Amino acid sequence: MAAIVLGLILLSLTIWLGLLSFWGQFWRADQQLEVETVDVTSLESLPVVCAVIPARNEAELISTTLRSLLLQDYPGSLNIFLVDDRSTDRTANFAEGVAYALNKPQQLHIISGEALPPGWSGKLWAIEQGIQAVETLHVTSPHVTSPHVTSLQKPDYFLLTDADIEHDVSNLRRLVAKAVQEDLDLVSVMVRLRCEDFWEKLLIPAFVFFFQKLYPFRWVNSPNNPTAAAAGGCILIRREALEQIGGIQAIRQTLIDDCALARAVKEAGKPSNSSPAPVAERLVPSEVEVSRSTASPGRIWLGLSTLTRSLRPYPTLGTIWDMVARTAYTQLDYSPLLLLGTLLGMTLIYLVAPMSVILGLIWGNWVIAFIGLCTWLLMTLAYLPTIRFYKCPFWLAFCLPAIAFLYTLMTLDSALRYWQGRGGAWKGRVYPG
DSSP states (O other), X not given: OHHHHHHHHHHHHHHHHHHHXXXXXXXXXXXXXXXXXXXXXXXXXXXXXXXXXXXXXXXXXHHHHHHHHHTOOOOSOEEEEXXXXXXXXXXHHHHHHHHHHTTXXXXXXXXXXXXXXXXXXXXXXXXXXXXXXXXXXXXXXXXXXXXXXXXXXXXXXXXXXXXXXXXXXXXXXXXXXXXXHTTOSEEEEEEEOOOOSHHHHHHHHXXXXXXXXXXOHHHHXXXXXXXXXXXXXXXXXXXXXHHHTTOGGGGTTOSSHHHHHHHHHHHHOEESSSSOOOOOXXXXXXXXXXXXXXXXOOOEEEEEEEEEEEOOOOOSHHHHHHHXXXXXXXXXXXOHHHHHHHHHHHIXXXXXXXXXXXXXXXXXXXXXXXXXXXXXXXXXXXXXXXXXXXXXXXXXXXXXXXXXHHHHHHHHHHHHHHHTTXXXXXXXBOOOO
């Protein structure tokens, strides 16, 4: 038995040494939007931006979100299209009230959402309607409430953002400067998630840590690496890049839509000729794939934000559990084999070390205990930059094994919900996959 435990802990230690040395330096949490100096005044022309916000029963948070967007210090043109996705809590009224209170009603356009068609997720259908409204604003539309503007300049970029995000006053200026100066097709930031209550401090930083490990940001940001990801709360995407992949409808059935969008943009790339030809997203079987021989990789960037933050509270274990369980099994492509591999992998990577320390002390086997402790310290050091980023007590870094155990149970529960036909439940809708 001791030999088996020794073999497992040596394997776990080897995995951690490999992760820290060769896995995109994911643990450093150093890809941050605000660390770079931004100057949009040096641009020859300021891009036109249209923000699209899908909102379903967001009356509690929409006022703060809209206020932060309407008060952006971006010197270029910004129009905001809020898609009221059949809310029952007067979300649209609160949004309109904010615009009038700030004396900026001409910047806000409210679209009354239509019924969800088959084959679409609710959020993506709302975004699609917002983009359609942008493109047809110069034509009379019964769904657009915008008495102040009858035409709109064609946008250079779309800002796709959630209804629960409070944007730093310079967020859009930084995003645009990043995109233009580095010729990026898509710029996304994982906004600072709320981390105030006990369960948020215990589990939310780990959520970001696991995301960075799954999609190392340095790999995402390299055009030479196929890894692609984005954070759906805040995405700035070039209009031509969106058209190039066939629009939002190319990913219309995906629940993890942000990563699907990033993957589509990065895979589609830029055609070698000057005339753009719509290509489809690889995730949609009915569409035609883009030829790699005629395109260079699309350029995307993903980082953390220290200032733009999410307003969505997760004050209890249950709220965080539901958030993770909603899409965890989707991330595994609904595969029982991938689920089994994930459960074994999480056990080997995160749980073997503390178990080895305990067993080594019980058996008096100091070699097993020492190697287990070294492995535990390695994962603690890897987690520490994320803990510091969220300004949580440093001792929480030592709790990563227990935290990983909870996330493993959430992943298992996600699969159980899917098998029971309850997968992907959100805002009163269920997406079984």
